[in-house]
Amino acid sequence: MAEMPPEVTDTVDDDEGDGGARHDLQLALRCFISPAGAAGTIGLLLAITMWVTYGRRPGFEVSHEIIYLLAHLIALVLLPMMIARWGFRLSLRDQGLGLGNPRRWILYVLVFGAIVAPGIWFATRRADFQGFYPYWAAARHSPEYFLLHQAVMLAVIFANEFFFRGFMLNLAAKEMPAHAAIVFQMIPYAMGHAGKVPTEFLASVFAGLALGVTAWRGRSVWPCVLLHYPCSLIVDVAAAPEMAAEAWRLLLSGVGLAG
Template sequence: MIDRLRGEWQGLRAAVAGLSPNARRAAVVLLTATVLVLFHLQVGSRRVYLDTLDNALGFADPAFGSWAWWFGMQGVLGFVVPALMLVVGFRQTPAQAGLGLGDWKLAGGLALAYLPLVVVGTWVLSDGIAFQAQYPHFFGAKTDWGVFLGYEALFLFYWIGWEYLWRGFVLFGTAPALGAPLAIVAQTVPFAILHAQKPPAEAYLSIVGGLALGALVWRCRSFWIAVPIHAAQMLALDLFCTLRYRTGASGVGLGALAEALGGLG
């Protein structure tokens, strides 16, 4: 039995040794991304901040502090750690790691063209009860514009970490081994699964969004394009849901929009 196990172990080592450098890097990237997500869900959770860390960041409102902790940990674990791994650990250039500007003219033009669709789409979605109950995630942002701005600024750091983990680290870290099409699919799968607890429309749209963003990032050779696209969606949704909460505006017509915008005053 021992000889059998020894033979299996040697076979496994030989199989791993026979992998190309690109394949080994892809395996490390996928496993690391998995660990980072689990670590964020466990150690970076709001519950850990409130129950174990006892408002360690010292915010006057511990609930706001818990969101700052959640957002900040995603920024560190999704952006800082993976970027260092690709650039320092695997000695990729920033451009190879998806950190460069890439085709910024194309990216900027597409982002500007997409913005009106975001505004219209989120305005319609914000009329749904499920979305109004979800956004903004921190209820205090609905009642104080100063808190709203601070919350959204922290949320932006979260989006940088969220987008780089999938559209940067996983996409650019696995593409040399898998090829671009499969790498785009590979980063979409966990991205969509992590939307399982979202409203159904958002959950299923995340599959399309993950594929589209992955393809766009690969075409532009820069993950940065995904940040304003995704962050703008959430900012607009948070804003419209907040305005509806403040004004009671209902419906999606121009009258309802005018009533909601009155809440900016």
């Protein structure tokens, strides 16, 4: 008499508890979407969404600047961070939020900074830059608004660096060589500069590559923030030097360093 095949039954691990839904999400993401595909799809969608809606130039009101800030923090930091952590089990360090290798990335910051800073300063003397920056028009009319804008831009730049050089780069690198992942994350980053000064749009291609190399070699997004924010500050100071000087005096006065 032939043996009956063993009965096949579906089993569920009772120990999973409330983690079952999260486990299902992980399986779905891993089975149907590769890390590179997920990063690329989300990157393109968010870059387009941010540019078309909240990523547009903020209006004159303070509320517009705050919405601009929150949109970047939610779309480019909070949501990608949760996807990477729960969908692909990437720790915050694996997402580029650790210090990485400072001995290596300090060199990249110094070299790229020395190359880029003079070029940015001369570029901002052009009329198209002068008429476009600071990005928040209200920052040209009040030193308080100028300082607020700098704080907002620091947070926005962190959001961009985390998303492109942390989230996208590290997920893409799970499916492709590092050099391809660096190019991969640069594409939506450059797309996000569409509609700005043409020179800046072209420069964003090279900046995206340089920042990608820095983040990958240094294993951290923080050197990219150190490179990116000073460039933004130089642009604003060059475009509105009188207001920047007033804001500087106000800042010194606020901390008791000015008479």
